[in-house]
Every structure is written in structure tokens, then in C-alpha cells.
Amino acid sequence: MYTHILVPVDGSPEAENAVGHAVHLAAAVGAEVHALYVAGAQSADEPTARAVADRGRRALEDVRERATEHDVTVDTTVAEGEPAQTIADFVETTGADLVVMGTHGRDGVDRLLNGSVAERVGRLVSIPVMSIRLGAGEQAVTSPLEAQRIAREKLQVTGHEDAVIESPSHQRTAWVVHASDDSGEYNIHINSASGRAKLVHLG
Template sequence: MYTRILVPVDGSPVAARAVSHALGLAKLADAEIHALYVENTAEKEDDEESVDTDRGRRALEDARERADEHGIPVETTVAEGDPVETIAEYTDTLRADLVVMGTHGREGVNRLLNGSVAERVGRQVSVPVMTLRLGHGEQSVNSPLEAQRIAREKLELTGHDGAVVDSPSQQSTTWVVPATDDSGEYNVHIDAASGRANVVHLG
């Protein structure tokens, strides 16, 4: 099915969601993930360029950590240039079987993964391009049951497979899921947009 899946990232929630989707596909297909951040330095002030670069590099580290948690082979790359041309060239060089991209709606149109970039990449590469989009205010984790499912999976991945998960609460853009096991109490914080989870040990 797939052996190499390319995921361009830019540090946005929708790109994080694309990483989640790519990881799910990679696990099913026994494929490897390649996360790519493109530094688009054209017409940017130094401060803006620095902020975007830091955000992009953190997104790559996040993708690596998430892949490692699931035992999925992962490579991360930083490149410079025009996003469309660079993503297309990297797709060919990598011989990727699939590109998974998040696309922004009205927000973030000047960022790397706006809709026109995804569409243009799709026209330039010979492999499928799968796009995921979060509309304004849309969340990928929109129910308590989904939050509990993600919390259980994260707890299992971090060695707390026997933890009892309680009812979650939603705080702004984050779900908080309490859990307990023989080692203590935990809160699992889940980003409602991306589904990214972190376990906080309460003692």
C-alpha cells in the first residue's frame, strides 16, 4: 500500500492533525514517516522568519516524538525555498507513496500550508496528496468519549496501561482527562484541535 509517507509541517494545529492521520496510516501499512518543514524566507522580516523557523523545528520534534511513541520509523528534514517547489522536489527525491497535508481555511493564509499550496503540490507530484482541513473553530477531538479514548492510548504508550480513566472536562481548547493507577494520579491534557496528548503526573 504505502512505504513512505511525507508530511509537511508548519507548527499549526491542522498540520499536527495531518501528522496524526499520517501516523495512523503508517501503522496500518507498516510504512515510514518523513516530516518536512520548509523555511520560506521570501518577503519576511527577520523576527517573523525566526518565529516561524522555531515553530517549524518544534513541529518536527513533535512529529518525531509521536512516531517514536508508536514505534514508527521517522525522518525529519528542514529545507529552504518555495514551499510548493520544495515539497514537490522532496516528494520525488524521497520516492514517497503519499503526501499528507493540512490546509488552512481563512486563518493562516500566509503560512506554509494554506489551501493554494496544497492544491499546487497536488498538481506537481505524481502520487496522491491527502489534505485535511480544520475550519474556523473546528476541533478534531469533539466528544468526551474521543478524549477518553486518546487518553487511554496515551497512558498505555507511557507505561500506564492499567490506569482508570475518569470523565473528562473541556477547558477552552484543551480536554483534561483525570486518571489513576497504582503509581498515582494523572491528568491527560489533549489539544482539541490536533489531538496531541501529554500526561501530567500529579503525585
Template sequence: MYETILVPSDGSPEAERAAGHAIELAGHFDATVHGLFVAESDDEPTERGERALDELRSRAEERSVAVETTVREGDPAAAVVDAVEDVGADLVVMGTHGRSGVERILIGSVAERVVRTSPVPVTTVGLNDDGQSVTTAERARQIAREQLEIAGHAEADVEAPSRQRSAWVVHARDGDTEFNVHINSASGRARLVQLS
């Protein structure tokens, strides 16, 4: 299903979680993980990015997953979308910092811009700070709406959550774009998968 999974990394906890998810998927599909760090300017130290990519490489190799890495310069969202074509990625897995409301409007969201412009599906992985179990469909729906808002799809139509063995799956549609939000019922951690 997937051959090359692009994983942008900035060394943040969200990016680390996304990397773990990408490595797990790559192991399952016998795919290659392609790590990417984007320096926004010549002045930005690339040591942090190189450390993040070294960590990704180490984690992938521990799981016997093929891995390649690249450092680029420029606008992070544009660089991620350009890298999709350059490396032949068929999936992007990236962390999201979970900004919402005014903060997202003022600062913007790299993940949101990538979700909106990527030619391939994008899975966003965030951190759920409360670490609370999700026991009701209403709470699962609320978490799904939060994830969709972070990705810039606050107006998406959200369907009734479906309870799986250890997770909730919530399907949503925003125009022609469809998503599934997978929510770990024990931890409340969520990831957004763009289906189309």
C-alpha cells in the first residue's frame, strides 16, 4: 500500500510521535521512511535537525526499516510538499503542535498547509496532554473535531464514532476531502488520516 513514507521532523515531541507511527507503518508495509528537516533560513542551526534525523535513522534501523534523510532550507510547508514529489512519497506522517484559535491564525500551521496542499494523503499526529481515556462517543467526536480544526477543517461534517477493539474511529468529510480520526481509547491520543 505504501512504498515511501515522508516524515518531516523538527525534534519536537509531536514529531517524535509521528516518527514512531511512520516507522511502525513502514515496518508493516515494508516501506522506506524518508526523514526531512527544513531549516527556515541560513541562520537556523541545522544541528537540531541533524540530531532529529539521526534519532529517526536510529529508531528505523532498530526496527529493520529502510531509512533515508534530507535537510532542506525554505518555507517548511512548501518544502514538505516539494519533497513529496522529489522522493516519490505516497504518504506523509507529521506531528502537529495542536495550536488552535487565535494562535493558529496568527502563527499558522505547517501541518494545516501540508494537509491542504499535499498531493498524497497526510496523517497528522498530535499529543493529547490530558492522557484521559475516551469512554464515550461524544468525547471521541470532540477529540475528532479538535484534530480536524488543527488541520484547518473545522467545518468538516463529523459522523458518529465507531468503537473498535482499542480505539475509536471517526469519519469526517470536508467538501470532497475525507478523513478518519483514530483515537486510542486508553490514552486519548489521536491521529488524523486524510483519505482523499
């Protein structure tokens, strides 16, 4: 099975969704996760360069947090270059045997004009590339039951497996699930597009 899973990240909902798949797969098969943020060519504009660096840092911190929650070994890297070729080069560097990538679900002219990094990576490497599709406007979490399942998992991995959870409330871009146990009360915020969950301790 797989031992080294590479997941490129860019902070988008598509990439966040792919990270969830990569981490869960790694936990199931005992693999390591390698997270790569491709910054592109360095900008001479300092504010732009700083914003790019901050986006990469947040994306990689997210992978580290999610991997830690599932006891998955992870390393993170920032690289510069053309995304598809940089990802392909990193496959060789890490000895990855699977790439898990988020991709949009658009078709037709828009897809042809913009291309697909995942498709280009697939042509450049000799290992499987798993494309996790999340179309424009699509939601990874579409039902209260799914939101409750994600909230329950988040509570379990953060040591609150006995917490009582309430019915989720659906906001514009997120689900919020309230929970409580002997240690206090919590809100679990779940990104509707990516399924990413964050626990906020209310006291």
C-alpha cells in the first residue's frame, strides 16, 4: 500500500478538502504525509511576497494540525517554481508513492484555458495521482448529520469524546455545532466547502 503521500496545498477549499482525504488515508494505512506549498516565483513586491508567505504558512500549519490529530507523521515544505513541475520534482525528492490533490470541477473552455495542475502532474509522474474534485460553489458538508459526524470526530481527537453535541446550525459558509462536557462548552466551526473543523473553547 502507500507509505509516503504527497499533498500540495494552497489554502483553497479544494486543497483543504484534499488534505482531509490524504490525512485519513495516511492514518488508515500507516503512511507519512508530505505537504508542499508552491509559492511560485518570488515577487519583488514586498507586501505581495509577505501575503504569499503567510498563506503558505497557514496552509501548512493546517496540515500539521490535522495530521497531529490523527497521529500521522507529517513534514512540510515551501518551494518556488511552476506548480506542476515543482510537485513532480518533489515526488522524486520524497519518494512519494501517491499524490492527493484538490481540483475544481469546471469543464469546457474555462478548464481548457486554465488547464489543470493535477492533470499536468499526472502526466509528469509515474505514481498515482488522486484528484479530489470540489466544483465551483459545491459544498463538502451538505447535511446536519455530516456536520455532526465531523464535530464528533473533532471532539474525539481533541480529548472530548464524552461531550454532548447539539443540532448543527447552518450559516452562509459554515456549520456550527455546540457541545459541552465536564470541562466546559465548545463550538465546532466546520467549513462547508472543505469540511475543515476548528474547535473553539467557550469556557
